[in-house]
Amino acid sequence: MTLKMTKDEVSALLDEVFPQIHEGGRCYSIDWIESGETQMRLKADNRHLRPGGTVSGPSMMALADLAAYVIILAELGPVALAVTTNLNINFLNKPGPGDLLGHCKILKKGKRLVVVDVGIRSEGQEALVAHATATYSIPPQ
Amino acid sequence: MTLKMTKDEVSALLDEVFPQIHEGGRCYSIDWIESGETQMRLKADNRHLRPGGTVSGPSMMALADLAAYVIILAELGPVALAVTTNLNINFLNKPGPGDLLGHCKILKKGKRLVVVDVGIRSEGQEALVAHATATYSIPPQ
Amino acid sequence: MTLKMTKDEVSALLDEVFPQIHEGGRCYSIDWIESGETQMRLKADNRHLRPGGTVSGPSMMALADLAAYVIILAELGPVALAVTTNLNINFLNKPGPGDLLGHCKILKKGKRLVVVDVGIRSEGQEALVAHATATYSIPPQ
Amino acid sequence: MTLKMTKDEVSALLDEVFPQIHEGGRCYSIDWIESGETQMRLKADNRHLRPGGTVSGPSMMALADLAAYVIILAELGPVALAVTTNLNINFLNKPGPGDLLGHCKILKKGKRLVVVDVGIRSEGQEALVAHATATYSIPPQ
Numbered sequence: 001m002t003l004k005m006t007k008d009e010v011s012a013l014l015d016e017v018f019p020q021i022h023e024g025g026r027c028y029s030i031d032w033i034e035s036g037e038t039q040m041r042l043k044a045d046n047r048h049l050r051p052g053g054t055v056s057g058p059s060m061m062a063l064a065d066l067a068a069y070v071i072i073l074a075e076l077g078p079v080a081l082a083v084t085t086n087l088n089i090n091f092l093n094k095p096g097p098g099d100l101l102g103h104c105k106i107l108k109k110g111k112r113l114v115v116v117d118v119g120i121r122s123e124g125q126e127a128l129v130a131h132a133t134a135t136y137s138i139p140p141q
Numbered sequence: 142m143t144l145k146m147t148k149d150e151v152s153a154l155l156d157e158v159f160p161q162i163h164e165g166g167r168c169y170s171i172d173w174i175e176s177g178e179t180q181m182r183l184k185a186d187n188r189h190l191r192p193g194g195t196v197s198g199p200s201m202m203a204l205a206d207l208a209a210y211v212i213i214l215a216e217l218g219p220v221a222l223a224v225t226t227n228l229n230i231n232f233l234n235k236p237g238p239g240d241l242l243g244h245c246k247i248l249k250k251g252k253r254l255v256v257v258d259v260g261i262r263s264e265g266q267e268a269l270v271a272h273a274t275a276t277y278s279i280p281p282q
Numbered sequence: 283m284t285l286k287m288t289k290d291e292v293s294a295l296l297d298e299v300f301p302q303i304h305e306g307g308r309c310y311s312i313d314w315i316e317s318g319e320t321q322m323r324l325k326a327d328n329r330h331l332r333p334g335g336t337v338s339g340p341s342m343m344a345l346a347d348l349a350a351y352v353i354i355l356a357e358l359g360p361v362a363l364a365v366t367t368n369l370n371i372n373f374l375n376k377p378g379p380g381d382l383l384g385h386c387k388i389l390k391k392g393k394r395l396v397v398v399d400v401g402i403r404s405e406g407q408e409a410l411v412a413h414a415t416a417t418y419s420i421p422p423q
Numbered sequence: 424m425t426l427k428m429t430k431d432e433v434s435a436l437l438d439e440v441f442p443q444i445h446e447g448g449r450c451y452s453i454d455w456i457e458s459g460e461t462q463m464r465l466k467a468d469n470r471h472l473r474p475g476g477t478v479s480g481p482s483m484m485a486l487a488d489l490a491a492y493v494i495i496l497a498e499l500g501p502v503a504l505a506v507t508t509n510l511n512i513n514f515l516n517k518p519g520p521g522d523l524l525g526h527c528k529i530l531k532k533g534k535r536l537v538v539v540d541v542g543i544r545s546e547g548q549e550a551l552v553a554h555a556t557a558t559y560s561i562p563p564q
Contacts, residue, residue, distance in 0.1 A: 339487035
């Protein structure tokens with residue numbers, strides 16, 4: 001299966017339509033995109049931290065949501081205006097220092113709904129710090 | 142039942158331990174706290190907006206998470222270092238212009254887990270724009 | 283707003299299309315249906331019980347799912363073949379003896395998705411034993 | 424890591440404490456247990472079916488919940504009286520004929536909370552029919 005958009009194309013589109021995610025400094029970036037999978041990176045700075053140096057829950061939710069958006073754009077192309085309908089996240093372990101990586105896989109790619117699975121880890125570590133599943137509604141094209 | 146902390150005390154504590162939520166300008170505030178319930182307000186600005194003037198999903202997740210944190214502090218007092226373990230959110234309708242209000246109610250106040258329900262509306266409107274449930278783990282005191 | 287089906291009509295339709303829910307003896311029934319709300323009853327018997335006389339989690343999930351199905355039929359009529367796409371449930375307190383009541387309210391009634399909220403209590407008790415939210419996909423008519 | 428209970432021991436314990444899951448005929452069984460993972464099988468019969476020959480949502484929720492219970496028993500031993508606190512399930516594709524397999528993996532094994540991931544497939548098929556995550560509270564031993 002061929003992707004509809006490359007990593008650079010998705011990245012440029014995000015910059016254009018979601019400039020707010022970079023407000024206060026660029027922190028989210030795409031590591032790679034493959035068929036049905038992507039990895040996003042959060043270079044956490046002061047905005048995302050909580051007491052004790054841990055990354056905030058909402059920053060991880062944003063990472064999961066953004067990773068999902070990226071793989072949907074890559075798979076469906078820029079025509080898709082996917083809307084998040086449900087997001088469920090379990091926080092498992094305190095993230096350590098270093099970047100957070102969100103690994104997103106498509107569980108179902110339907111005509112109306114796309115469901116994804118996102119595992120979040122601190123770079124270089126095996127244990128998950130959080131795990132999310134999310135559903136996106138794809139408007140009629 | 143008497144609350145362990147007033148609205149002003151919780152607000153001051155948030156400013157102290159979570160200064161990051163105000164980075165880029167103060168936008169989250171507490172409207173009121175009652176027994177088992179609170180209402181938080183998000184005065185959305187450019188950081189929270191998405192194309193079409195709608196408020197971003199992660200901003201609403203942060204509002205729900207923060208409202209839960211507020212009612213737990215008010216109920217359990219500043220000793221509690223509650224940790225979010227699960228958050229599930231359904232996005233229901235596009236928010237209109239104006240502030241978002243998150244109305245949080247405690248569903249269960251256990252010794253180890255607190256579960257809350259959060260309904261999010263645009264101010265002055267009846268329809269929910271999002272609905273979340275979340276679980277917090279309360280460490281042994 | 284007028285309902286498309288009465289309680290008796292929905293009940294008869296369930297008997298016809300879901301006879302399996304009554305296999306081993308009738309235990310689920312509809313208490314009432316109003317605009318956007320319904321209450322289902324589970325008269326738990328040996329099939330639903332767990333050690334200590336408590337009702338099993340899957341029995342409560344089935345009660346929540348069925349209550350949602352009932353209000354969707356009542357609101358949309360028998361043409362709707364709604365499909366559950368997501369169900370999230372928090373188990374809050376051990377149910378006591380006696381029937382379980384599932385109070386289901388529609389949170390969003392969209393053209394493609396219906397989202398509901400279900401609170402489950404032991405009859406005559408205030409405290410929730412479980413709380414669920416669920417999403418149903420409505421096929422094109 | 425060594426498991427605290429074998430497949431046969433867990434199976435015997437389930438028969439003893441959860442005889443109700445076999446009421447109306449034995450349908451759930453354990454395929455295998457490994458470190459942190461198990462596979463449960465649902466041999467669906469008339470009780471679990473819905474119009475069109477599809478397996479009911481609550482039957483899949485029960486499969487997910489039971490698989491989680493099995494791996495927790497195997498990992499923690501019979502002293503554990505784990506209680507389900509949260510279950511989130513996405514229904515992805517209609518199951519075909521044949522047995523359903525629930526593949527359960529531990530995402531986090533904490534002292535107080537265990538979080539699992541369960542993928543459900545029709546035997547011999549690649550596509551997931553459902554995906555669940557669930558949290559269990561482990562009482563103090």
